Amino acid sequence: MAATPEKLEQLAQELKKISDSLAIEEASQLPPPRVKRVRRALSEAYENLRKVMDELDPVRQPSFVFDPSNPNIVGRLVGITMVAQERKPLAAIDKFYGSGVYAIYYKGTFPAYRLLSGKEHPIYVGKADPENQTGKTPAEQGERLAGRLGEHRKNLRKATSTISIDDFEYRVLVVQSGWQSSAEEYLIHLFKPIWNSEVGICYGFGKHGDAPTTRANLRSPWDTLHPGRDWAHRDPNMKDAKAARRITEEISTHLSNHPPFDSIDQILRIFLNEMRGLS
16 A cells, blocks of 8 residues: 555654664674674665655656776677677787787687587687786787787697697787776676686686696696697696596587577677666
């Protein structure tokens, strides 16, 4: 039953008295468990009051305010801008300044990647943080993206028994320092690339080598499928984190559940739908 105008006004006056009383209480004297309960109660009360205030306002509040500085928004914009860049062969990387985000694409014949081959769907996405965290220009950021892509190229060239460097392409975008992490998070969310550790299938591609005696972990799935990096196979006692058959089965299931994008248009439709969903 809705409250009458008189009842609503009376409740508002009572609420004003309660809030005045709360304001003079010594909240710092409360023990931590009670602080948590009080904060939760106040938070719930605040949310209810905000709804009532919105209903009393004759002018409707917007459902969404676009804030370009919101990391969630920036990550999406940077990520989709990276997707718009030209694809280039990973075998031929020029030196260039800048940090930011990148994506690696596969177009070969390795059976497990059949559904990915030649698609507009990266097998791996990553970021390169600036050399100088406050660097404003690409030169101040250093050759971070070029260096990271160079490391990947070197690793792929070691796995010649299963894959060829000529079957890989990349996209890259130099980004103002500080926004590369949000962009990488969005790209992982959008593509769920099978080589990214966050997806948990064929992880290990981005690992740096070290001596077997310092490694407490198992051989990564990536190194199991693509042997060639000496440090991942030097220790005869090192075991695989997953059997090769299990990895390929997980890849197949993942790509069936998350079909790779065939075109940029498909990606843009998903992006636009998600942006509408923010409102």
